[in-house]
Amino acid sequence: NAGVTQTPKFQVLKTGQSMTLQCAQDMNHEYMSWYRQDPGMGLRLIHYSVGAGITDQGEVPNGYNVSRSTTEDFPLRLLSAAPSQTSVYFCASSYSGPGYEQYFGPGTRLTVT
């Protein structure tokens, strides 16, 4: 099993550009989530999904969109990048909800100039 994979590992965007961060898992997990991690702020939940076709907002959803068309994939879209979105982004998955062991991907380091 590859676990949770994220692409790209690094990305530099200009303000106003859009892009999609990819996340995939091969463990047949129902629950998937996106976090951002900033220095001194800890992990903050952006969006999450409890199953294919179901998504909901987390703590900091503004500026981000998600969709969950399959169990395996949970892409995160930045609509119009802003310098405030410079961060490290982690995708995670678990069997059924965050109360189960969450498996995190290796992260995407995004810089918006």
Next chain:
Amino acid sequence: EDQVTQSPEALRLQEGESSSLNCSYTVSGLRGLFWYRQDPGKGPEFLFTLYSAGEEKEKERLKATLTKKESFLHITAPKPEDSATYLCAVQAQGGSEKLVFGKGTKLTVNP
């Protein structure tokens, strides 16, 4: 609003010097408290889940305990490979599908 506060922010230990990390929380009914370990440049890795006051979990040199207001991660005779950032998170009752994380404690164990 659910909150998690971890202390200290950073801790330096000598190899073999036991200590504890603290995680205090305020939540409207605790469904679960979680400890994760994060190595530099990597995603967090699950360690423990605690559900009720008085519960304890152990894994190698780590032992996690839980009270009604806080959790401790005890590290016994640490080794340099225990160096990492330790994250605490809580899940509230009431159907919450979210975790709230603390800012973490960065542990450095010197040989």
